[in-house]
Amino acid sequence: MRSVFYPSLINGPFGDPALYVRVAHLGEALLFDCGDLQRLTTREMLKIRGVFVSHAHIDHLIGFDQLLRAFLYQDTQLLLCGPPGIAEQIAGRLSGYTWNLVEGYPFSLRVREWGEKLGRQVVFRAGNAFRPEEQEPWAFPQGQLLEHSAYGVRGVALDHGGIISLGFALEEPLxxxxxxxxxxxxxxxxxxxxxxxxxxxxxxxxxxxxxxxxxxxxxxxxxxxxxxxxxxxxxxRGMKICYVTDAAPVSENFLKITRLADQSHLLVIEAPFSHEEIDRARQRNHLTARLAGELARRAAVARLQVFHHSPRYQSTPQLLEEEARQAFAGATVAGPG
Structure with a gap:
């Protein structure tokens, strides 16, 4: 199969989470999490048609203002999807600026939030000084956040220390x-x-x-x-990429991740800590590299890419990748737990 999606971790395995996925032949791209975007050119940013934010911790959303500045003068609507509360958080970001000179600007931002219950949509129009405009509720059946003729994006709600962190699957229908x-x-x-x-x-x-x-x-x-x-x-069968980050190491998350990532061509998944630090991982509500590899094996994915490494491993950058690779290959016996 020739690739349809071309994914790239903008900031590498140690930097802010931001997965840029170019969609072949369409001149479009999707962005999963919105960390620091300085490495993207304005041209690359303007190809983005949808932004999918796992949750609103600062390292996952700090790039929003860069994206907004790039799109402000464009005659387009940008979609942003995230967990419950993301609309208010985006409204807060937008209200931090003065918008007295944007009358007639055509750009708008459509925010969809969802977390396993009825979702909502809010539109922010530049020409209306980005005042929130509530739209009709959105059901998002089976977590389907976006449907396009060439691809779809589905979400799943994961627990991250008492808040929802969304995992995403990008799928080509055929x-x-x-x-x-x-x-x-x-x-x-x-x-x-x-x-x-x-x-x-x-x-x-x-x-x-x-x-x-x-x-x-x-x-x-x-x-x-x-x-x-x-x-x-x-x-x-169409191509499938799964993106998972900031998930507590608990059985319910393991089951959801395995189902979401099932038969993926690529699983991009967090691995902040070595499994030797499983207690710390539990305290911080994150996965370990071994757990990431075992979940990839359970889901029968074709390729695994780990990221969101803790700075604690800067001096041993291959340790987490190797631990995940060995678990993915079946070198560890115990299942996630």
Whole structure:
């Protein structure tokens, strides 16, 4: 499978949590947690269509003002999802500035908050001085926070010392692979029409749906969708990336993480402490590297990436990664506990 999502930890394993995921062919990106964003260019920030914040600890939200400044003059709406209370916290951040010169600015921010019960939506419009505008309640069935023709984002509520920290799964509903040699053989021109073609396939459109195909020699033809799939494409299970951070080492969290991450192509998961410091991990409501590896193994993920390491391990940066890798490979016997 060719990659559809291109993830990058902006600040590495020791810096503020912020996972930037570029979505291939769409010119879009998603951001999971909003720590320090100084390493992103303005161009990279403006590709972001959704921000998914696990919780509002300072290292997970400090980059919000950088993002706001980049988007302030844009004619777009940015989505931000987070746990219960995030709308008030964003309102507080926005109210800390003076907005007397933004009349007519088109930018708006849509905040969705959810935590296993009925969610809510609040819109903040620049042209309205970012005053909160309450929207209709949102049910978020099965924690589905965002649905797009090419991807969806689902959340799960994890316990982090008495507050909710959301874990996220980014999923491609169906992977549609294009055979470029088949396009060339039939004289079909590559281009934007392939995006619409993929959207039709993912949506389950009828095989008889007429689909316009531009020709390399000029002009275009119309082909039934089903025949076109047989000619130039094949489908398979979509790509899945799971992001988990700031979760207490308790059995309920283990079960939720395993279900969320099931069969992921990549699990990006926190590993602040070595398992030798499990008592400290429990006090701080975080996972250990061994627990992260064991959860990845339980979930049968293809790849594991650990991050959010405690500064205590700066002098031994490979220790946590190696502990997680060994647990992922099955070198430890005991399960999470």
């Amino acid at each position: 992977h549609v692979a294009i055979h470029k040699d088949a396009l060339e053989c039939r004289g079909y021109l590559q281009g934007p029409w392939l995006t619409r073609f993929k959207d039709l396939v993912r949506s389950g459109a009828s095989a008889e749906t007429p689909t316009r195909v531009p020709l390399a020699a000029g002009g275009e033809i119309s082909r039934p969708l089903g025949e076109l799939v047989d000619e130039v494409a094949h489908t398979e």
